[in-house]
Amino acid sequence: MKLDRDQVLHIAELAKLGLSAEEADRFTVQLSAILEYFELLDQLDTGAIPPTAMAIDQHNVLRKDSAGASLPVETVLQAPRTIGQFIAVKAVLD
Amino acid sequence: MELYELSIHEALEGLRSRQFSSVKLTQAVLERIAQIEPKTQAYLCVAQEQALSSAEEADRRRAAGADATLLGIPLAIKDIICTEGIPTTCGSRILQGFVPPYDATVIRKLRQAGAVILGKTNTDEFAMGSSTENSGYFTSHNPWDLERVPGGSSGGSAAAVCANECLGALGSDTGGSIRQPASLCGIAGLKPTYGRVSRYGVVAYASSLDQVGTLGKDVRDNALLLQVIAGHDPEDSTSADKAVPDYQASLLPDLKGITLGVPHEFFGEGIQTEVEQSIRQALDVMRSLGACIIEVSLPHTRYSLPVYYLISTAEASANLARYDGIRYGATDEQAREIWEAYRRTREEGFGAEVKRRIMLGTYALSAGYYDAYYLKAQKARTLIKQDYDRAFQECQALITPTTPTPAFRIGEKVNDPLAMYMEDICTLSLNLSGNCGISIPCGFVNGLPVGLQILGNAFDEVTILHVAHAYEQATAWHLQKPAL
Numbered sequence: 001m002k003l004d005r006d007q008v009l010h011i012a013e014l015a016k017l018g019l020s021a022e023e024a025d026r027f028t029v030q031l032s033a034i035l036e037y038f039e040l041l042d043q044l045d046t047g048a049i050p051p052t053a054m055a056i057d058q059h060n061v062l063r064k065d066s067a068g069a070s071l072p073v074e075t076v077l078q079a080p081r082t083i084g085q086f087i088a089v090k091a092v093l094d
Numbered sequence: 095m096e097l098y099e100l101s102i103h104e105a106l107e108g109l110r111s112r113q114f115s116s117v118k119l120t121q122a123v124l125e126r127i128a129q130i131e132p133k134t135q136a137y138l139c140v141a142q143e144q145a146l147s148s149a150e151e152a153d154r155r156r157a158a159g160a161d162a163t164l165l166g167i168p169l170a171i172k173d174i175i176c177t178e179g180i181p182t183t184c185g186s187r188i189l190q191g192f193v194p195p196y197d198a199t200v201i202r203k204l205r206q207a208g209a210v211i212l213g214k215t216n217t218d219e220f221a222m223g224s225s226t227e228n229s230g231y232f233t234s235h236n237p238w239d240l241e242r243v244p245g246g247s248s249g250g251s252a253a254a255v256c257a258n259e260c261l262g263a264l265g266s267d268t269g270g271s272i273r274q275p276a277s278l279c280g281i282a283g284l285k286p287t288y289g290r291v292s293r294y295g296v297v298a299y300a301s302s303l304d305q306v307g308t309l310g311k312d313v314r315d316n317a318l319l320l321q322v323i324a325g326h327d328p329e330d331s332t333s334a335d336k337a338v339p340d341y342q343a344s345l346l347p348d349l350k351g352i353t354l355g356v357p358h359e360f361f362g363e364g365i366q367t368e369v370e371q372s373i374r375q376a377l378d379v380m381r382s383l384g385a386c387i388i389e390v391s392l393p394h395t396r397y398s399l400p401v402y403y404l405i406s407t408a409e410a411s412a413n414l415a416r417y418d419g420i421r422y423g424a425t426d427e428q429a430r431e432i433w434e435a436y437r438r439t440r441e442e443g444f445g446a447e448v449k450r451r452i453m454l455g456t457y458a459l460s461a462g463y464y465d466a467y468y469l470k471a472q473k474a475r476t477l478i479k480q481d482y483d484r485a486f487q488e489c490q491a492l493i494t495p496t497t498p499t500p501a502f503r504i505g506e507k508v509n510d511p512l513a514m515y516m517e518d519i520c521t522l523s524l525n526l527s528g529n530c531g532i533s534i535p536c537g538f539v540n541g542l543p544v545g546l547q548i549l550g551n552a553f554d555e556v557t558i559l560h561v562a563h564a565y566e567q568a569t570a571w572h573l574q575k576p577a578l
Contacts, residue, residue: 008453015411015456016418016433017449018441027453030511034454037512038400038467044474051472052479054302054332055528056289056552061331075195080425089420090432 001035003028097122098258099575102167102315105261109156109166116156116166120149120210123168127212127259130578135234136244136254138173140213141180148210155208163322165208170260172251173214174221175306176295177201184297185217185229185247188443189423198295199330200264200306200323207322212260215250219445220414221271221299223247224517227508228447235504236278237576238542242501245275248309252279255309257578262310262319268299269402270496270521272307273533277496277545280535282562282572283309284316287553288528289334291320292327298413300406301332303525312572313534313563317341320555336553344556345563349383352561355390355489360520366499372537372544373495376565380493383564390488392481397474398523403515404458404471405526410448411455417443450511475526482527486551491561495520496533496545524549532558535571543571 003011008028012019019027073085081088097119100108108114124142131137145168152166176182176194178201183189197205204211218228226234226249234249236242237257244253248265252275255263265272267285276283285307296306308319321342326335356377361370377387419425419439426442429435444452458467485492497520507514524531529552536546546565550558566572 003457007457011453011457011460014460015415015452016436016440017444017452018437019449020441023446023449027450030450031453031457034403034512034515035457038404041397041400041404041470041474044394044397044470044477046470046473046477049473049476051469052475052526053472054288055479055526056287056332056334058289058332058334063328063331071195075193078192078195078422079420080423081420087421090429090435092432 001039002032003035098126100261101311102164102261102318105167110161116149116152116210117146119166120145120168123212123260130257130259133235133240133578134237134253134257134259135232136215136250136257136259137170137213138183138185138216138231138250139181141211144180145210145212152208152210162208163318164204166210167208167261168210168212169204170212170215170251170254170263171201172248172263172265173217174266174297175201175264176297177211177214180211180214182214184221185219185231186443186445186448187230187424188417188439191424192422194295196295199292199327201295203322215254215263217250218247219448220297221247221266221268222410222447222451224274224514225507226250227504228445230445233504236501237578238280239501242503242542243278245278245501247271249275251309252276252281252283255279255281255311256576262308262315264306264323265309266296266304266306267525268303268406269525270518272309273496273521273531273545273547274518276309276533278501278543280543280571280574281309281311282313282316282532282534283307284320284532284555285524285530286320286324286555287530289332290530290553290555291323292330292333294327294329300409301413302409303406313559313566314345316532317345317559334553339556341555341559344560346560347564347567349380349385349561349564352384352491353386353388353489354380354561355388355485355492357390357392357395357485357492357494359392359395360494364498364519365495366539368539369495369499369544372539373493373546376536376546377493379568380561380565383568388489390485390492392485392523394474394477394481395523398478398526399515399519401471401474401478402522402526403454404467405475407451407455408458408468409455411452411459414448414452419443447511478523479527482529490557492549494547494549496547500539500542500544520547528552530555530558532562534562534566537571
């Protein structure tokens with residue numbers, strides 16, 4: 001599977017990852033080579049095989065929803081931009 | 095013998111018999127770090143004051159009549175594990191300045207057992223790599239040859255143990271990140287079964303594969319460390335609610351009644367001849383200790399590399415979405431609106447390999463490609479796991495090389511990501527199956543250590559520790575130290 005530069009930029013946008021022009025060129029070549037190697041998997045007939053999401057069988061692990069001690073605000077609040085005890089973000093809406 | 099040269103169990107004898115204090119031991123190791131660190135660059139951060147104050151506390155506890163499994167033992171921690179009050183960067187610029195407000199469960203358990211935390215060791219950024227060359231800060235050096243990599247991603251921990259810059263260390267292993275650096279540095283490194291050790295407070299790379307484990311100067315030290323960190327944790331829903339056996343009791347001197355399987359897929363093409371010879375000689379030693387050696391097959395091994403890189407990158411792309419420059423870590427100051435802030439923070443904060451893996455994973459999960467890549471890989475993972483299940487019906491443990499070659503040169507593989515991925519060819523199928531494995535030294539090629547890998551069934555760390563210990567005690571590879 002060969003990726004072209006537009007696909008690479010599209011994937012970067014899905015991941016909200018800025019890329020320099022040089023990175024976009026380099027990744028187009030490198031990711032294409034990696035995906036070509038991964039075509040090895042096409043040799044494998046997995047039609048009737050169930051997928052494995054996790055190696056050790058565990059389902060619906062729940063614990064009691066009991067309140068414990070909280071961490072102090074001054075050590076938890078490490079945001080680069082804060083206003084008082086709030087985290088400040090850039091404008092979300094125009 | 096200098097105090098920093100001691101293994102954990104040797105140091106415990108000295109501490110218990112009052113030959114020296116934890117403060118004296120910790121000071122000796124801190125001085126060793128100051129002397130050796132310019133050569134190895136194993137540590138991202140040395141927490142000297144906290145370490146000495148923990149050592150004083152350990153000495154007070156001992157003077158008051160207390161004892162504990164690791165009371166007064168100075169250890170190094172891979173910088174992927176959260177440590178309260180000590181910076182945790184995951185080797186990434188994007189977490190520069192982050193100081194965790196709490197300890198990971200494994201750190202809490204180490205502290206309760208009396209351990210002294212020396213500092214945080216270098217890692218490939220977010221544990222993605224096999225050499226520490228992907229660290230956002232610097233590359234660590236192999237103590238056996240400073241021009242070569244220590245392996246990765248737990249390369250700082252492995253180099254620190256090898257160079258006597260700590261008595262033991264914690265690492266994490268997602269595709270071989272404990273076993274491969276242990277192999278390249280000639281020490282013992284254990285990846286426990288998925289679920290054996292809590293991951294609460296351990297920064298996630300690939301959640302269905304990540305596991306915390308131990309690195310030590312010998313097998314007994316790994317057993318001691320595992321004893322402390324293993325066990326169920328209500329804070330980690332993937333940790334297994336299973337009893338933890340006595341790992342010291344498993345360290346028997348012979349291998350009578352043990353059947354070991356040799357999977358032929360891990361030998362031959364791609365494995366350096368001298369490495370294979372070392373493994374074959376180790377098998378002779380194990381046979382002489384009473385083990386029965388049989389040939390087995392893991393037929394889907396050749397698919398494990400694409401399966402691993404599809405699953406791990408997909409999970410990484412989701413896990414690393416949280417680094418947005420808003421709640422902690424580095425941020426971009428120039429952006430005018432939020433989407434631009436995300437793009438720029440992540441562009442500036444992540445290194446090339448992390449970006450490459452986020453891209454691969456995002457692609458594998460994206461609309462139209464999910465079935466062809468991610469789902470296909472999950473199905474192939476089932477076949478790889480079934481291979482192991484079948485093999486463990488015939489034998490109790492498997493013997494393979496840990497890496498295809500000894501340590502490679504710094505810079506040798508940085509421009510060829512696929513060649514770097516091949517470095518993990520012998521280790522990553524074990525993470526897909528969830529089983530446990532250990533690497534121990536079994537020889538040298540041109541002055542560089544060769545690693546022997548012993549793979550065990552799920553939650554059967556007892557058997558791999560037993561096999562590793564019996565072989566280690568019958569040989570002297572673990573006693574060889576680099577001239578630094």
